[in-house]
Amino acid sequence: RKEVEQDPGPFNVPEGATVAFNCTYSNSASQSFFWYRQDCRKEPKLLMSVYSSGNEDGRFTAQLNRASQYISLLIRDSKLSDSATYLCVVTDNNNDMRFGAGTRLTVKP
């Protein structure tokens, strides 16, 4: 079993749609959680951190469920520019960031 698992997609949605991604992790001692975004043939960039209380940044909402060991990302009112691969990232200690393989999203006109 992979330490961080994501549905690879692809998710193909129309503009304006709401789309949700889930990610599960295996290490219950994991400390920090993030969503990164990676455009085709580019480097990953931080989209948002994920906190136990949940957090929102504009159209993006991230939530963490420690009991079930999953994190989620909700994107509302999808834009064409949201098309990318979304990487779930879990940090077990200070020096080991575990990445999911990514979920690919395509937003279509």
Next chain:
Amino acid sequence: DAGITQSPRHKVTETGTPVTLRCHQTENHRYMYWYRQDPGHGLRLIHYSYGVKDTDKGEVSDGYSVSRSKTEDFLLTLESATSSQTSVYFCAISEEGLITEAFFGQGTRLTVV
């Protein structure tokens, strides 16, 4: 954007040859990392550094070595390149370790033929 550059950006090399990739940062961050990214695997940690001359192995360190003689430079060496090391290599930096945001370089696409 964080000041982090990788060189070269693209390289094709032959099996059995040594290869060195360079990561240079201008942010004075303490932590530096080398990852490789392969389809279906996500990014996997090769080696990391937590200070000058302080390095440690990651998940997939076999066949790789690193050096950090200055804060700003972190070198990744493939002693004898193999086809299984064909990948995209990303360098990353962070100020406080991986509990905070990591900034990535633009990547090096390495092909071993």
